[in-house]
Amino acid sequence: MDxxxxxxxxxxxxxxxxxxxxxxxxxxxxxxxGGGLVKVRVNGKQELLGVTIxxxxxxxxxxxxxxxxxxxxxxxxxxxxxVAVQEKTQEIMSGMGLPPGMMPGM
Numbered sequence: 385m386d387x388x389x390x391x392x393x394x395x396x397x398x399x400x401x402x403x404x405x406x407x408x409x410x411x412x413x414x415x416x417x418g419g420g421l422v423k424v425r426v427n428g429k430q431e432l433l434g435v436t437i438x439x440x441x442x443x444x445x446x447x448x449x450x451x452x453x454x455x456x457x458x459x460x461x462x463x464x465x466x467v468a469v470q471e472k473t474q475e476i477m478s479g480m481g482l483p484p485g486m487m488p489g490m
Contacts, residue, residue: 415461
């Protein structure tokens with residue numbers, strides 16, 4: 385493989401990775417726990433976007449349960465967004481002809 389071709393591919397990859405980072409902010413997932421009583425939304429950068437709590441859980445004596453449900457819902461949302469990010473990354477990388485699992489800089 386000649387050097388110029390490698391440099392062109394490297395620049396293209398860098399551009400695609402920039403696009404990927406931008407698109408990750410647009411990916412969202414919702415996680416739930418407690419049978420849907422607690423919901424959280426996160427984006428592809430794993431930033432917490434929102435929390436919804438059913439009013440029936442807002443009792444002082446239920447605080448510890450509610451805290452656990454928020455953590456569980458966040459874990460659920462994070463797992464879902466990780467899958468979405470992985471799929472988007474593979475989609476972009478396969479368009480460049482790179483083998484699966486080759487994600488430079490991530």
